Amino acid sequence: xxxxxxxxxRREGGRRLEEADPWILExxxxxxxxxxxxxxxxxxxxTIDSVACQTYKNIEHIVIDGGSTDGTLQIIERCxxxxxxxxxxxxxxxxxxxxxxxxxxxxxxxxMNSGDVFFNDNVIGDIFSNNQRxxxxxxxxxxxxxxxxxxxxxxxxxxxxxxxxxxxxxxSLFAKRSVLMALSFDLSYRTAADYNFVVASWVNKYRFxxxxxxxxxISAGGVxxxxxxxxxxQRVSILSSHLVLSNADRIRMYCQxxxxxxxxxxxxxxxxxxxxxxxxxx
Numbered sequence: 001x002x003x004x005x006x007x008x009x010r011r012e013g014g015r016r017l018e019e020a021d022p023w024i025l026e027x028x029x030x031x032x033x034x035x036x037x038x039x040x041x042x043x044x045x046x047t048i049d050s051v052a053c054q055t056y057k058n059i060e061h062i063v064i065d066g067g068s069t070d071g072t073l074q075i076i077e078r079c080x081x082x083x084x085x086x087x088x089x090x091x092x093x094x095x096x097x098x099x100x101x102x103x104x105x106x107x108x109x110x111x112m113n114s115g116d117v118f119f120n121d122n123v124i125g126d127i128f129s130n131n132q133r134x135x136x137x138x139x140x141x142x143x144x145x146x147x148x149x150x151x152x153x154x155x156x157x158x159x160x161x162x163x164x165x166x167x168x169x170x171x172s173l174f175a176k177r178s179v180l181m182a183l184s185f186d187l188s189y190r191t192a193a194d195y196n197f198v199v200a201s202w203v204n205k206y207r208f209x210x211x212x213x214x215x216x217x218i219s220a221g222g223v224x225x226x227x228x229x230x231x232x233x234q235r236v237s238i239l240s241s242h243l244v245l246s247n248a249d250r251i252r253m254y255c256q257x258x259x260x261x262x263x264x265x266x267x268x269x270x271x272x273x274x275x276x277x278x279x280x281x282x
Contacts (some may be wrong), residue, residue, distance in 0.1 A: 008067030014084040022060040022083050023105075029128040031059050032106030032177070035100055036096040036113045037076075038066035043115035044075050049115035054083040056125035060084075060106050063095040072114075079253060094185035094193040101180045108139075108174045112216065119144055119214040127174065136209035137176050138201055140217050143169040144217040151217070159208045162199055163239060170194040172215035179206055192234035203242045 015022070023030055037044050051061045065087035073219050078086050084103055090096045097111055104244055108128070112118065133139050144153050157167035175197075183200050185193040202208070 003045055008069075008087070008089050010086075010088040011073070012084070012086045014063075014082045015080070016084040020083070023058060025058040027131070027246075028029070028056075028058040029108060029131050029133065030106040031124055031128060031174070032109045033059060033061050033243050034064075034097065034100035034104065034111050035061070035063045035070055035108060036093055036100065036111065037063065038093075038114075038187055039068045039070040039072055040114040041068070041071040041075055044072055045079075046188060047112055047114050047117055048075075048079050048081065051112065052079075053121045054124050055122050058128075059124065060104065062086075062103050064100045064103070066096055067215045091187060092190065094189075098185050098187075101177065101184070104177055107177060108133075109177050110174050110178055111170055115172070116218045119217050122179060123213060123215055126213055127215075133174075133209065133237060135207065137179050137206035137211040138173060138198075139175075139209045139211060140168045140173045141211045141213045141215035143172045144214055146219045148220070153214055154248055155255065156210060159202060159210075162202055163243070164236060166195045166198065169218060170198075171218050173198075175201070179235075189234050189238065191231040192238060195231075196238045199238055199242050212282065 035044075035047055035051070037047075048061070048063075051059065060083045061081060062080050063085040065072060065076060067083065067087060067089045073087055076082065076087070086099065086103060090099065093113070100111070101109060110124075118124070125142075127133070127139060140156055142153055142155050144151055154169070156172065157164075159167060161167055178202055180197075183197055183204070186196050187193065189196050
């Protein structure tokens with residue numbers, strides 16, 4: 001008979017519980033940054049510092065912890081810049097992201113999860129200082145990917161190319177809270193719920209705007225990178241549920257699946273240095 005893992009105690013804290021108001025600029029756009037974390041004491045602090053160092057000051061920072069046991073919670077408790085934090089069991093990253101949306105009070109929401117950072121201290125200000133984004137519902141930019149031995153900027157693609165896959169990193173996306181409340185993240189998509197959210201937003205005619213800025217810096221090797229074939233299959237399911245796909249679309253996606261299978265097999269057989277060279281050249 002297997003032992004039952006006890007549920008962790010629900011805990012919360014932050015400046016909000018002390019009645020501190022993050023919205024110090026009345027006429028400026030209100031930005032909520034949500035950080036989701038679970039047992040990542042080694043990397044969480046750099047994400048917290050990246051949010052705290054933003055020169056744009058109308059920011060609310062929320063941290064959602066999945067019941068960490070490695071010292072993560074102690075880092076969260078001692079950080080005075082966090083407006084609200086919650087620590088309790090959850091059903092994975094997208095469940096935690098949905099919780100963060102429910103706890104937020106800003107107009108715009110960005111998900112900068114543990115270990116990821118804003119590209120520089122001025123990014124949010126560069127996007128929102130002039131408050132010119134009122135006609136858009138979702139604003140997105142480019143991303144820098146850290147492969148360990150080197151970094152590379154990945155330019156965002158056009159939203160019209162969503163059938164070919166995710167065109168930008170969710171860390172480089174700012175979405176209106178109203179859109180996230182209306183659509184939320186579908187927990188049935190374990191590795192592609194962010195893609196489902198973006199496709200659903202596009203299908204529902206929400207307005208996207210591209211900004212020619214590198215918004216975030218993230219590490220390679222996230223869930224969608226590691227489980228690439230699973231993520232691809234979920235993306236096919238997502239597109240089929242939202243759109244009428246042509247035969248050409250279906251053939252292309254089938255070929256993409258074959259390519260991913262082959263690439264993963266090849267990657268496992270090649271030396272690490274050669275794999276890194278290929279990534280640089282892509």
